[in-house]
Amino acid sequence: MIVLKYLFNALIFPGALFTILAGFLLSGLDRKVIARMQRRIGPPLAQPVYDFFKLAGKENIVPAAANVTAYKLAPVLSFVSLAFIMVFIPIFSFSAFSSKADLIVILYLITIPGVALIIGGSASGSPYGAIGISREMVTMMSYELPFVLVLLAVAKKAGGDQLVFSLKEIGEWQAVNGSMLLHWSMIPAALAMLLVIPAEVGTQPFDVAEAETEICEGPLCEYSGAPLAVFKLSTCMKMFIMTGLFTAMFLGGIRTGFAGTDAILFVLICCVVTILCITTIHAITARLRIQHLFQFYWTYVTLLALVSLVLVWFGL
């Protein structure tokens, strides 16, 4: 019975199916809004769905230099781990995997899709893939430091003198004391988190790893057909998971009383966050170079997160 419940959580809600649908929605919205910002009409909202099925029906070619097993398994690993991460993120009052799931588990699980992308790109044997994975890895190192600082600041704020790493407890604390975003000392951390999201998802200006115009999508260079579709799907899901994590950490105090309305509200907030941090930044910036990306994260963003952590440390 418990296995069935977990299986339901992993496959339907809030796991794979829910994440896919929400991810498609966010991705479609992102494309629509950015088009409007650039005074274009833009694709229909369901365009990512069409793209996915179109790609999935295309022929799948495996290059001769590739390690076939790793090449084919990488997208699957990326997809499945993403479906599982959502299980650990509470949707306001609803949380599937109880209190034991905590920030560090999530932090590590979120690296797995990145690792899958790297393995895929590396296994394809392409030099574009090699450059792509090197950039992807440096991007990961870049945002990891501010990301960690943000997580610790949130944990300290919710815990006080106690060690609280559980997102569920952090949500409960917010339900009592008001959402994190309402505490002024947490605003720098929230900004830092908003800047971490686009790098994690890999959108402009932080899409150096997949830079289409210079290195032909880097790790995805050799991919085609269904595996490519799964990787594209993973990006959509990642969008939802990262914005969802932001919502759970900084706006987790909201309670409507019903799981259904909670979920709808959650997705709506994720939409707003996506437009804020992914779409807007995408629309107004050009791609960075990898060394500047690293500098940017280890100086400005880290400083923002550090300010919050220090403020929280002194009880503010």
Added chain:
Amino acid sequence: MNMIQHFPVLAVMTLFLGAFLIEILGRNQIVRNALAFAAVSISMVLLICLIRPVLLEGQVISYWMGGWKPVANYAIGIGYEVDALGLTFALLGITAYWLSCVYSFGYMKGKQHLGHYYTLFLMLAGASVGFFLTGDIFNMFIMMEIVTFSAVALTASNTEKTTAIEGAFKYLINCSIGSSMTLAGIALIYLNCHTLNLAQLATILPGNVNLTTLMAFALILIGFCVESAMIPFHASFVDAHTVAPSSVSMILSGMVLKLGVYGLIRISYIVFRAIDTSSLQILLTAFGTVTMFIGVTMALAQHDFKRLLAFHSVSQLGYIIAAAGLCTSLGLTGSLYHAINHTLFKGLLFLCAGAVIHATGTSDLDALGGLSKRMPKTCICFLIGAFSISGLPPFNGFVSKWMIYQAAYAKAVTTGNFYYAVVTVTALVVSVMTLASFVKVLHSVFFGQLKKEHESVHEAPGIMLFPMYIMSALCVLTGIFYKAFSTVFIGPAVFAAFNNTTYIDSMMGEGYAELFGVPALAIDKLEFSYWNPFVWFVLFVIVFAAACVVIFSSTGTRGRTLKSGGSYDSVYGTGDLSVDFMGRTYETGDPEEKYAVFFSGEKAEYSHAGGSDLFWGFKYNWHKYYQFLQGLHSGSVNDYSAYAVICIAVICMFMFLFMR
């Protein structure tokens, strides 16, 4: 007379006896291998027999050499004393030696002077096990010396590398500095306490701080810090681990460094009980944090497979020492868990490196590539090891690192000390750098393009793969069944480190600890909640398998593999066509290399993203730091000794200023 009492000393003696027998009888290969295998196996069985009384029932087994029992409450003989802490380390050690011994049969086959190799190997094994089981501080020093000298000779035995002798020499100098410090400390202790028995010292030394004992503590601590390759004592260890034969590197890096860890825990938790002073906690965690950071950043810059692994050992040892320095039960649990995990995954990685060297003859990352197609089994073992050391769930590295982060941050919030938050952040960031560095190895050795000269390499022989499989299995099992594992092995060891009453009583007689009023260290309850990786893992596997089936069944028939025989044109249907849409390959056409691999872009010389330059974007920003550090790693043993001496002076000063 209880038979089990003799097991610890027999376990050590078997190994030493095996060493001498091999030297006498070991001309014949079969006899030699059989003797080595028998000695290690017997010793292993003897230690496994001790699991039930020591780990499960909580006894402490004591043994007086030659029946020299204490007289008038003074220990005069050499005693062996096995508590949970010692036995956990000894079991870990003997497992590593057993696997390395099996691996050596394949790896060292056909090399010269194998008789001496196995003799030294068993000496090393016996001395390490003896180090963990002895109850006498001078005996610890002796065992450390035997370990050092056998390790030096084994390192130098790699006749294929010209730098082997140099590495061995540096190792010798460095360890000599460490062990002379320890010896000086022991002399001071003997001067002050007139005994060398650890149990008796544990009743005299705590709460009896004067300048002599403080100096002794500082010196012994430094000695063990040197043994566990803390920065700045690490440089010659790294050089030696790089050049030793891989079966020995695995032991040196995975096991021998743990001698220092064990000694550090034994001395600071049990004998001196100094670990509850906050200045020592800060010293050890600072030491560990600096070590883990410098270790991993140096590893990122390496382009030799084994040298990279050796720097990672330094980095992981940093985790272990920092966690042990926290002095909380969760911290020590994490520390010991990580110590065990490190032996497993680092051993595994060194064995993989050995398999690669065995097949290709080189460990230069820039000269390798694409080996996953020739050595798929080694590649899978390497992946498991790499994921474990990077701490990806559900592998074992994640469990121990998780505990370490929790412990460090708990320490930070409960004491309100921002310093421990810095430790936590560093540990977390170092972890992702570890991942980065292994991505580099994965890419430049196993994936990427296969080099022409390695077209014909073969998978390692079965006898080398067998230990690798066992270690991979252990890496996964200790990650998933963390609870059973920590209840049986780690929990009792942590309890033994915090409560030494049984340890003292069993050695010196019932009620002895109470007589001297030994204070117990305050221990918070041994429990930690953790997500349930087992359910998660099972679900993950189910869903993963299902997703694989869905994806491969839908596209498998239409997928095709373009071999180098197929030409570019045929894809677009203009050339000599033999396109097969049923998943088979086609072999017609002139294999024009230009289009053999890529479908897009022009043929490029394999780009700058080779082994050493994979993280250009990272290193560009850090080039001053790297210039500085690479200048410090000059390779000259004079420099290394100078760093050691400076560091020793600093630590002694710190102790005298803050610990009195």
